[in-house]
Amino acid sequence: MDDRPRQPFNPLLACLAALAALFFFFPLLGLVTGAPWGRMVSVITSKSSLDALQISLIASLSSTALALLFGFPLAWMLARGQFRGKGLLRGLTTLPMVLPPVVGGIALLLAYGRRGIVGEPLHKATGLSLPFTLAGVIVAESFVAMPFFVITAESGLRSMNRRLEDAARSLGASRWTVFRRVTLPLIWPALVAGIVLTWARALGEFGATITFAGNLPGVTQTMPLAIYISQSSNKMDEAIALSLILVLVSLVVMIFRRERSGSD
Amino acid sequence: MLEADIQLRLGKFSLDAAFSAASGEVVALLGPNGSGKSTILRALTGLLPLAGGRVVLDGTVLDDPAQRTRVAPEKRPIALMFQDYLLFPHLSVLENVAFGLRARGTDKKAARQKAAEALAQVGLEDQGAKKPGSMSGGQQQRVAMARALVTDPRLLLLDEPLAALDVSTKTDVRRLLRATLRQSHAANILVTHDLLDAVALGDRMIVIENGGIVQTGTPAEVTARPRSRYVADLTGVNLLRGTARGTAVDLDGGGQLTSADPVTGPVFAVIAPAEVAVHRQRPDGTAGNLWRGTVSEVDLMGDRVRVRVDGTPTITAEVPPSAVDDLKLDDGGELWASVSPAAITVYPP
Numbered sequence: 292m293d294d295r296p297r298q299p300f301n302p303l304l305a306c307l308a309a310l311a312a313l314f315f316f317f318p319l320l321g322l323v324t325g326a327p328w329g330r331m332v333s334v335i336t337s338k339s340s341l342d343a344l345q346i347s348l349i350a351s352l353s354s355t356a357l358a359l360l361f362g363f364p365l366a367w368m369l370a371r372g373q374f375r376g377k378g379l380l381r382g383l384t385t386l387p388m389v390l391p392p393v394v395g396g397i398a399l400l401l402a403y404g405r406r407g408i409v410g411e412p413l414h415k416a417t418g419l420s421l422p423f424t425l426a427g428v429i430v431a432e433s434f435v436a437m438p439f440f441v442i443t444a445e446s447g448l449r450s451m452n453r454r455l456e457d458a459a460r461s462l463g464a465s466r467w468t469v470f471r472r473v474t475l476p477l478i479w480p481a482l483v484a485g486i487v488l489t490w491a492r493a494l495g496e497f498g499a500t501i502t503f504a505g506n507l508p509g510v511t512q513t514m515p516l517a518i519y520i521s522q523s524s525n526k527m528d529e530a531i532a533l534s535l536i537l538v539l540v541s542l543v544v545m546i547f548r549r550e551r552s553g554s555d
Numbered sequence: 556m557l558e559a560d561i562q563l564r565l566g567k568f569s570l571d572a573a574f575s576a577a578s579g580e581v582v583a584l585l586g587p588n589g590s591g592k593s594t595i596l597r598a599l600t601g602l603l604p605l606a607g608g609r610v611v612l613d614g615t616v617l618d619d620p621a622q623r624t625r626v627a628p629e630k631r632p633i634a635l636m637f638q639d640y641l642l643f644p645h646l647s648v649l650e651n652v653a654f655g656l657r658a659r660g661t662d663k664k665a666a667r668q669k670a671a672e673a674l675a676q677v678g679l680e681d682q683g684a685k686k687p688g689s690m691s692g693g694q695q696q697r698v699a700m701a702r703a704l705v706t707d708p709r710l711l712l713l714d715e716p717l718a719a720l721d722v723s724t725k726t727d728v729r730r731l732l733r734a735t736l737r738q739s740h741a742a743n744i745l746v747t748h749d750l751l752d753a754v755a756l757g758d759r760m761i762v763i764e765n766g767g768i769v770q771t772g773t774p775a776e777v778t779a780r781p782r783s784r785y786v787a788d789l790t791g792v793n794l795l796r797g798t799a800r801g802t803a804v805d806l807d808g809g810g811q812l813t814s815a816d817p818v819t820g821p822v823f824a825v826i827a828p829a830e831v832a833v834h835r836q837r838p839d840g841t842a843g844n845l846w847r848g849t850v851s852e853v854d855l856m857g858d859r860v861r862v863r864v865d866g867t868p869t870i871t872a873e874v875p876p877s878a879v880d881d882l883k884l885d886d887g888g889e890l891w892a893s894v895s896p897a898a899i900t901v902y903p904p
Binding site (some may be wrong): 452454455457458459460461462463464465468472473476477 | 600628631633634641643644655702706
């Protein structure tokens with residue numbers, strides 16, 4: 292493929308690259324060597340750890356599903372729609388990507404909290420309240436993570452050759468068949484990347500969650516919150532063990548994604 | 556049988572073209588970029604709505620804005636071939652060819668069977684499992700041909716089908732395309748800006764410029780008697796406009812020519828460059844047309860040299876390469892051009 296001659300060895304470039312690699316390597320090594328290997332099983336299987344793991348998985352998977360359900364139509368409108376204020380809408384929906392998560396949490400409280408613009412009428416009408424519930428965790432994680440899906444799906448939709456859809460229609464395919472057999476397979480890699488990014492972001496979410504949903508063990512305490520609490524209450528062993536679990540989960544996802552996307 | 560009267564506007568561009576194509580006929584739409592050729596195809600497929608006119612195929616109205624009739628693209632018995640093939644990259648070659656059949660409701664097994672036969676017809680019988688991306692351009696266009704024809708369309712639209720191929724592949728694919736179109740029972744519309752494609756594949760030619768039809772006729776008629784600068788440039792002849800009084804033609808751009816056939820009224824005059832002789836000195840005893848000009852361009856075209864002489868009229872002559880040296884054409888300067896009256900074809904516009 293690449294017929295350019297091999298680059299000559301550049302010692303400065305190699306040194307800087309090696310430093311960068313080590314920079315990423317040492318923290319991982321620290322986690323592995325610092326882990327309480329002897330007490331690993333008991334720490335992980337303790338009730339508080341299992342609760343946190345369960346809440347994290349439920350909340351992150353739910354918010355990823357919500358991101359798919361609502362984020363895909365949004366991405367579609369942003370990629371294909373023709374309406375005024377599209378740039379503004381895109382800016383609005385992707386703002387949480389650059390917003391400090393704790394600011395997002397405060398904003399969520401003011402919108403969906405019990406006294407919030409939407410939260411107060413919602414509470415009066417139905418008695419539902421989001422803060423300090425598992426649903427609140429899901430809302431916080433969706434707010435922060437969904438933009439990753441929207442942006443990836445939108446760029447997938449934009450970069451596909453839409454004339455292929457024309458070709459499919461001219462061959463007798465209905466709009467739905469075109470979507471199912473042409474559009475979806477072509478943007479599939481982008482969707483998978485979006486899902487993985489979104490899920491990873493949701494799993495690691497901390498600031499918006501603790502601000503909006505609080506830190507109730509067994510209710511809203513996710514893994515990152517549990518890790519933070521363990522570390523700040525001098526239970527370093529627990530913090531390290533829980534961290535290792537998150538590292539493991541992330542590694543599995545990365546490997547799985549590589550396998551699936553194969554050649555690209 | 557296709558009867559089309561296509562009227563639409565796209566921003567500042569407006570298109571108004573009425574034409575027909577009989578079943579089994581190949582109509583070549585020839586025109587420069589931006590003339591509206593591809594817009595006509597998109598309108599015929601139903602991807603662009605008409606503002607006026609109508610499209611009727613084999614007696615069925617596909618488009619008639621006045622009657623609010625508009626058949627959806629996928630319901631039209633039309634197939635398309637594109638310059639860039641537009642094969643589905645995620646499907647195998649066989650699945651690509653079977654796509655139209657599957658979309659129109661043929662069951663999977665029968666669709667694959669028919670697709671395999673269609674692939675065999677274009678000489679790709681053992682390539683069905685490949686992905687299109689791993690094939691050459693010529694092979695991909697063969698797949699596209701099979702994909703278009705397997706649905707047995709009543710109207711086949713070919714959008715610059717050979718434009719992306721290199722010269723040697725082009726000849727092969729053109730030959731296969733011609734053989735396939737000869738057997739076709741569909742009305743065929745070929746859009747091209749390549750005169751050779753239009754002449755080799757078309758039974759009839761329609762020349763489009765600026766959203767309108769400027770000339771129709773057999774390829775022989777159109778090339779022998781071009782009615783626009785565009786076609787004249789493609790065939791490489793000199794096209795002049797003027798007004799004839801008998802054998803004398805007053806040219807619109809100034810100057811006068813004498814032709815052999817007497818005509819009256821506004822005319823086109825066509826002169827093949829090979830019929831134009833150039834001289835450094837005023838030749839003695841030349842009967843017919845003789846005028847003076849200056850050399851403005853000298854181009855090598857194959858084994859001939861084309862010389863543009865600016866004068867009244869400005870004309871292009873074709874001379875053997877030896878003349879460049881003999882007449883010192885590279886030096887520019889003044890030149891005499893002569894054409895015998897018998898070499899000038901004059902016809903009304």
